[in-house]
C-alpha cells in the first residue's frame with residue numbers, strides 16, 4: 001500500500017485508494033481459526049487413529065440462506081473418543097470456531113471445549129476442559145484432573161483475563177482452569193489464544209491417553225448421564241443459537257445443534273431438559289426461553305490460584 005497523500009481532505013482520497021485501505025484493515029482484523037483445527041487434527045493423529053464419524057456425511061456442507069457463507073464441519077471418532085467435531089464459520093464480518101471433543105462414557109475425562117466468536121467489535125472466548133463431574137463442592141474429580149493443570153491455567157488466565165459477568169448457570173460446566181475472556185482484535189491476543197489452545201489440547205490428549213477404561217457399570221452410567229446433561233444444557237441454551245438460526249434458518253439450525261454439535265442427546269440418555277434443569281419449567285410444562293434464571297453473574301474469576309471456588313452461588 002502506497003502512503004496516503006498528506007494533503008487534502010478525506011474526500012480527496014481516490015476510490016481505489018479507499019478500497020486498498022479498506023482491504024488492508026480487513027486483512028488486519030480478519031482472523032482465521034482454521035489453523036487451530038489443523039493443529040488439533042495433526043496432534044490427535046499423532047496419538048490415535050481418527051475415522052470419519054457417521055454424522056459427517058449429513059452435515060458435510062451447509063450454506064447460509066443468502067448463499068454468502070459456508071459453514072464448515074468436521075467430525076471423527078477414535079478409540080476412547082466418542083466424537084471429535086468442529087464447526088467453523090468465516091465471513092468478512094464474523095469468524096466462529098466451535099470445537100469440542102467428547103470421550104466415550106467409559107472414560108470420565110473432561111470434555112475439550114473451545115468456543116471462539118470474533119466480530120469487528122469484539123472477541124468472545126471460552127477455552128476449557130469442561131469437567132464431567134462436580135469440581136465446585138467436591139475435591140476428588142478436581143484433584144484427579146485439574147490439580148496438575150492449575151499452573152497452566154493460572155498463566156493463561158493472567159494473559160487472557162476474566163471476561164466479566166456471564167450466564168450464571170454456565171459456571172457449573174466450567175473448570176478451575178477455564179479461560180473465559182473478551183478482547184478487541186489484536187495479533188498479540190490471537191497468538192496468545194493459539195498458544196493456550198495448543199497447550200490445553202495437548203494436555204487433554206495426555207489425559208485421554210492415560211485414562212484407564214472404567215469397568216464398573218454404575219460409574220459408566222454416571223459418566224454417560226453427566227455427558228448427557230451437558231449436551232442437553234448446551235443444545236438448549238448455547239449462546240450461538242440465535243446467530244446460527246439467522247444464518248441457516250430455524251429448522252437447519254436446530255438439526256445442526258441437536259444432531260451435530262451436541263450429538264448424543266438421543267443415544268446417551270432419555271432425560272429431558274426440564275428433568276435436569278427444572279428451574280426453567282413453566283407450569284404448563286414448557287421451557288422458559290430465557291438463557292438464565294440466575295442472571296448474569298461472576299464479575300471476576302470465581303476460582304483462586306489453588307483451584308478453590310470463591311464465587312457466591314451454587
Ligand code: BLA
Pocket residue numbers: 087089096097098113115116117124126130165166167169170173174234238239240241243244291
Ligand atoms: C457468547 N458464548 C458466549 C458467552 C459464553 C459462551 C459464556 C457469553 C454470554 C453468556 O454469558 O452466556 C460460551 N457458554 C459458552 C460455552 C458454554 C457455556 C462454551 O455455557 C459451555 C458450557 N458461539 C458459538 C457459536 C456461535 C457463537 C457456534 O459457539 C455462533 C454461530 C456466538 N457466543 C456467540 C455470540 C455471543 C456468544 C454471538 C454473544 C451473544 C450473547 O452474549 O448472547
